[in-house]
Amino acid sequence: MKLILLSGGSGKRLWPLSNNSRSKQFLKVLTSPEKKLESMVQRIRRQLEKTQLLDIAYISTNKTQMDIIRSQIGNQVPLIIEPEQRDTFPAIILAATYLYSVIGVSLNEVMTVMPVDPFVEEQFFDRVAYLEDVIKHSGMDIALIGVTPTYPATKYGYIMLNNNEKEHDLETTYHSVREFKEKPTEEQAEQFIEQKALWNCGVFAFRLGYIIKQLKEKGLPTKYDEMIQLYESLPKISFDYEIVEKAEKIAVVPYNGYWKDLGTWNTLTEEIQSSVIGRGTLSDTCTNTHLINELNMPVTVIGASNMIVATSPDGILVSDKSKSHQIKELVKDDKKRPMYEERRWGWYRVLDYKESTDGMNVLTKRLCVFAGQNISYQYHHKRSEVWVIVKGEGEFVLDDEKFYVKSGDVLNIPVGSKHGIKAIEDIEFIEVQMGSELEEEDIVRLFMSWGEMKKSLGCE
Numbered sequence: 187m188k189l190i191l192l193s194g195g196s197g198k199r200l201w202p203l204s205n206n207s208r209s210k211q212f213l214k215v216l217t218s219p220e221k222k223l224e225s226m227v228q229r230i231r232r233q234l235e236k237t238q239l240l241d242i243a244y245i246s247t248n249k250t251q252m253d254i255i256r257s258q259i260g261n262q263v264p265l266i267i268e269p270e271q272r273d274t275f276p277a278i279i280l281a282a283t284y285l286y287s288v289i290g291v292s293l294n295e296v297m298t299v300m301p302v303d304p305f306v307e308e309q310f311f312d313r314v315a316y317l318e319d320v321i322k323h324s325g326m327d328i329a330l331i332g333v334t335p336t337y338p339a340t341k342y343g344y345i346m347l348n349n350n351e352k353e354h355d356l357e358t359t360y361h362s363v364r365e366f367k368e369k370p371t372e373e374q375a376e377q378f379i380e381q382k383a384l385w386n387c388g389v390f391a392f393r394l395g396y397i398i399k400q401l402k403e404k405g406l407p408t409k410y411d412e413m414i415q416l417y418e419s420l421p422k423i424s425f426d427y428e429i430v431e432k433a434e435k436i437a438v439v440p441y442n443g444y445w446k447d448l449g450t451w452n453t454l455t456e457e458i459q460s461s462v463i464g465r466g467t468l469s470d471t472c473t474n475t476h477l478i479n480e481l482n483m484p485v486t487v488i489g490a491s492n493m494i495v496a497t498s499p500d501g502i503l504v505s506d507k508s509k510s511h512q513i514k515e516l517v518k519d520d521k522k523r524p525m526y527e528e529r530r531w532g533w534y535r536v537l538d539y540k541e542s543t544d545g546m547n548v549l550t551k552r553l554c555v556f557a558g559q560n561i562s563y564q565y566h567h568k569r570s571e572v573w574v575i576v577k578g579e580g581e582f583v584l585d586d587e588k589f590y591v592k593s594g595d596v597l598n599i600p601v602g603s604k605h606g607i608k609a610i611e612d613i614e615f616i617e618v619q620m621g622s623e624l625e626e627e628d629i630v631r632l633f634m635s636w637g638e639m640k641k642s643l644g645c646e
Contacts, residue, residue: 332384569621
C-alpha cells in the first residue's frame with residue numbers, strides 16, 4: 187500500500203494564525219506526549235511512525251507549503267508537489283501519475299488517500315491499513331472509512347449504507363455503500379443517523395490501476411510530467427464528486443473511535459490543553475476562553491466567557507467561539523502578504539512595510555536561520571538589502587567571497603549581488619529591503635545546497 191496525505195488549505199478559518207502559507211495543519215497549538223507544542227502534521231507523522239505506516243507515506247502539497255513541511259517534519263516523508271492549489275481530484279490524480287510513471291508502482295498496488303490533519307487516536311490507522319485488505323479481497327472498486335456520528339452534524343457528508351445487505355466479514359466488518367448525502371440540515375442528519383449512516387472523513391482506497399483506467403477514459407495523461415503541464419487546466423472539483431460518487435462498487439469500513447475535524451477555533455480549542463499559549467494572562471473571571479499570542483507583547487483578558495483571543499503579525503481576532511467560523515467570510519478578500527512564515531531553514535517575521543510615492547519601498551524583517559541550515563545562494567533584480575546580525579554566528583558569501591559573521595556585523599547587499607548565509611549556531615538578523623518591488627518572487631536561486639555552492643565556487 188502507498189499512503190498519500192493531502193496537505194492543502196488556505197488557512198482562512200483559523201485567521202490570524204493561519205494564512206496561505208501556514209494553514210491549520212501547521213499551527214503548533216497541540217500538546218505531544220512529551221508535553222511540547224506540536225502541529226497537526228507533526229502529530230500525524232508521530233502516529234504514522236508508531237503504527238508503522240510512515241515508510242509508505244507521501245505528502246501531496248503545493249509549492250507554497252514545501253518549506254514549512256520540511257521545517258516541521260524533515261525529509262523522511264517524500265513530497266509530491268502540485269504546481270498550484272486546486273482541489274482533491276487534481277491532487278489525487280497527480281499523485282497517482284507520480285506513483286505510476288515516476289516511482290514505477292504496480293497497477294495492483296493499493297493507493298490510500300487521506301487528509302494530513304485529522305485529529306484521531308492511533309487505532310484509526312488500523313482502519314486505514316485494513317482498507318488494503320478490503321480492496322484486495324472484496325472485489326470493490328473503492329473502500330472508505332466511515333465515522334460513527336456522535337451528533338447530527340450539518341458540516342459533514344454522510345455515507346448511506348445498504349442496510350438490507352448482510353455485513354461482510356473479512357477480518358472485521360465492512361458494508362457496501364448505497365449513496366452519499368452532502369451537508370444536510372440538522373433534521374435530515376438526525377434521520378440519517380437513525381438509518382445508521384456514517385460521516386465521510388475523506389479517506390479513500392483503490393487499486394492504482396483503477397484510477398489510471400479512469401484517467402485513460404477521461405482522455406487525461408497517465409505520465410506525471412504530462413499531468414504537470416496541463417495541471418492548471420484541470421477542473422477544480424473534489425475527488426468525491428468526480429470519482430467516488432460515480433463508482434459502482436464502494437465499500438465502507440466503520441470506525442467507532444475518536445475522530446474530529448479541527449477546522450474552526452471552536453473545535454480546535456476543545457483539544458488545546460493550555461488556555462494560554464504565548465505571552466498573556468487570563469483572569470480568574472474568564473471561563474472557557476483561550477488566548478493564543480504570537481506577538482512579543484503582553485495580552486490580558488478579563489471576564490471573558492466562551493471566547494478565542496488570537497494574535498499574530500497578520501492581525502488580532504477576538505471572537506465568541508461559536509461564531510468564530512464566520513472569520514472565513516470576513517477575511518476572504520484579504521490579499522495581503524503573510525507577515526510570518528516558517529521556512530525549511532528557519533522563519534521570518536515582517537516588522538514593517540512602507541510604500542513610497544517615489545517608487546522606493548522599504549520592508550523590514552527579522553529572520554532566524556537554524557544551526558546547520560542555510561538560505562539559498564541567490565540574488566535580486568529589484569532590491570538591495572542590509573542585514574544586521576543580532577544573534578549567533580555563521581558563514582556569509584557575497585559575490586563568491588566567503589566571510590565569517592557574528593552579532594553586531596552589518597552586511598550591505600547591492601542590487602544584483604549574489605549572497606547567502608549558513609548558520610554555525612542559530613543566527614538572527616534584521617533585514618531591510620529597499621527597492622521598487624519587494625516581492626518574494628524577486629529571488630533568483632543559484633544554489634540551494636551550501637555544500638554544492640562552496641564546491642562550485644571553490645571556497646570550501
